[in-house]
Amino acid sequence: MRKNELVTVAITDMTFDGAGIGHVEEAGRKVPIFVRAAAVGDTVECRVIKVLKNYAVGIISRILTPSPHRIDPACAVAEKCGGCAFCHVSYEGELSYKTQSVRQAYKLNYPHEIAVADCRPSPLECGYRNKIQLPLSPDGTFGFYSLHSHRVIPSEGCLAAHPAFLPLQKAVEEWISRNNLTPYDEETQKGLIRHLFLRRGHHSGETMLCLVLNSSRRPADFPVEDLKKSLGQRSDLKSVWLNFNPKKTNVILGESFELLWGEERIEDTMNGVKFFISPRSFYQINTAQAERIYAHAASYLSPEDVLLDLYCGIGTIGLTCAKKVKEVIGIEVIEAAIEDAKENARRNGIENARFFAADAAKTLEILAALPQKPTAVIVDPPRKGLSADAVAALKEIAPEKIVYISCNPATQARDLALLKDAYIPGEVTPYDMFPRTGHVESLVCLQRQTN
Numbered sequence: 001m002r003k004n005e006l007v008t009v010a011i012t013d014m015t016f017d018g019a020g021i022g023h024v025e026e027a028g029r030k031v032p033i034f035v036r037a038a039a040v041g042d043t044v045e046c047r048v049i050k051v052l053k054n055y056a057v058g059i060i061s062r063i064l065t066p067s068p069h070r071i072d073p074a075c076a077v078a079e080k081c082g083g084c085a086f087c088h089v090s091y092e093g094e095l096s097y098k099t100q101s102v103r104q105a106y107k108l109n110y111p112h113e114i115a116v117a118d119c120r121p122s123p124l125e126c127g128y129r130n131k132i133q134l135p136l137s138p139d140g141t142f143g144f145y146s147l148h149s150h151r152v153i154p155s156e157g158c159l160a161a162h163p164a165f166l167p168l169q170k171a172v173e174e175w176i177s178r179n180n181l182t183p184y185d186e187e188t189q190k191g192l193i194r195h196l197f198l199r200r201g202h203h204s205g206e207t208m209l210c211l212v213l214n215s216s217r218r219p220a221d222f223p224v225e226d227l228k229k230s231l232g233q234r235s236d237l238k239s240v241w242l243n244f245n246p247k248k249t250n251v252i253l254g255e256s257f258e259l260l261w262g263e264e265r266i267e268d269t270m271n272g273v274k275f276f277i278s279p280r281s282f283y284q285i286n287t288a289q290a291e292r293i294y295a296h297a298a299s300y301l302s303p304e305d306v307l308l309d310l311y312c313g314i315g316t317i318g319l320t321c322a323k324k325v326k327e328v329i330g331i332e333v334i335e336a337a338i339e340d341a342k343e344n345a346r347r348n349g350i351e352n353a354r355f356f357a358a359d360a361a362k363t364l365e366i367l368a369a370l371p372q373k374p375t376a377v378i379v380d381p382p383r384k385g386l387s388a389d390a391v392a393a394l395k396e397i398a399p400e401k402i403v404y405i406s407c408n409p410a411t412q413a414r415d416l417a418l419l420k421d422a423y424i425p426g427e428v429t430p431y432d433m434f435p436r437t438g439h440v441e442s443l444v445c446l447q448r449q450t451n
């Protein structure tokens with residue numbers, strides 16, 4: 001294959017970021033070619049744009065036979081924006097890909113038999129995101145970064161985001177233009193407005209708005225009153241913040257905040273328990289699907305259980321399970337999240353839950369000082385999965401069951417293999433938390449081996 005050559009490719013697989021994978025015969029070997037926005041089942045003519053030692057990259061020049069799963073993207077910026085991978089594939093096709101990707105992750109990382117169920121769809125395919133963070137483009141409109149770059153693609157409403165966000169976005173854009181406020185430029189590090197952060201309680205509708213400024217404090221002439229005039233009519237807007245981030249960094253939020261008006265936290269419920277969420281809190285993006293996952297995890301618990309919620313965040317899993325078990329112990333490394341978890345327990349009148357700010361590696365030390373040993377553990381670690389210390393701690397605690405919720409099936413499969421001598425896994429259930437993106441969650445319950 002040479003750069004700019006046209007080749008015909010049958011697409012047989014996909015990557016998590018929505019590229020189709022096919023193969024081209026070359027000197028007796030099949031060279032993989034990655035084709036952006038192609039779908040499994042397509043036959044495409046594509047132009048080769050890059051040739052490397054073991055693979056090539058192409059772009060579609062013509063679709064010769066469309067996949068039965070191919071659809072016209074509903075989003076106007078699907079081709080340019082880096083947020084979604086599956087705008088060109090039917091939801092059925094996307095779920096089938098997600099099921100296959102979890103099965104493949106287990107095949108590669110768990111060298112034993114295991115059943116993987118079909119991926120459970122999200123209750124909402126569109127409008128499921130309860131939080132968005134939009135960078136400001138040089139022309140003063142908010143948008144999303146394009147794939148693999150920091151070029152802002154202006155967005156007139158993301159289909160994944162809750163529709164209530166768009167009027168707020170528009171009102172802030174008008175306020176920026178009216179007050180001649182400048183967009184932040186990453187190159188020069190000049191300009192004031194970096195991001196607009198919006199968050200909405202799925203059940204409550206309570207909304208939080210936070211403007212991220214390239215500044216270490218509020219500028220003296222910052223037009224707060226005009227912002228109030230622009231947004232003040234919205235009764236759902238409960239909490240308006242400034243965040244200060246003067247650093248040259250990709251991290252969106254800086255360290256300090258100022259509450260401009262309203263409440264410090266918005267309230268929402270998950271499976272009937274109230275949660276109070278600050279701009280810093282980790283809160284699951286797709287509330288309706290997270291509730292289903294939590295209910296699934298809770299179905300393995302019984303009233304005699306002492307539950308350890310490891311990597312507990314603001315306590316959402318443990319607190320929604322608290323009524324079902326004797327006691328909940330939550331451990332999480334971020335102190336602010338543990339403060340939120342304690343406050344959430346207090347405001348809900350939950351008295352059988354205790355929370356500890358610590359690295360998961362310190363689990364055994366924390367448990368040693370407590371009267372009761374966990375009989376059940378729910379782990380929900382970040383993408384890198386369990387640390388070696390956490391795996392060793394689980395073996396030492398030896399609870400009857402471990403429910404493992406994961407946002408990365410590859411590390412989940414690896415960890416199950418590490419626990420295999422002590423625990424037998426049941427069926428793995430993939431859950432689609434992020435329709436249109438390549439991410440997939442999975443849940444599995446492990447039972448302690450009896451001999």
Ligand SMILES: C[S@@+](CC[C@H](N)C(=O)[O-])C[C@H]1O[C@@H](n2cnc3c(N)ncnc32)[C@H](O)[C@@H]1O
Binds near residue numbers: 282312313380
């Ligand atoms: C996927 S989130 C799950 C949060 C929570 N269970 C939920 O559903 O909202 C993973 C959590 O693990 C925490 N975390 C990351 N590394 C940790 C560590 N080494 N020890 C303890 N917690 C950690 C993160 O701060 C984050 O809150």
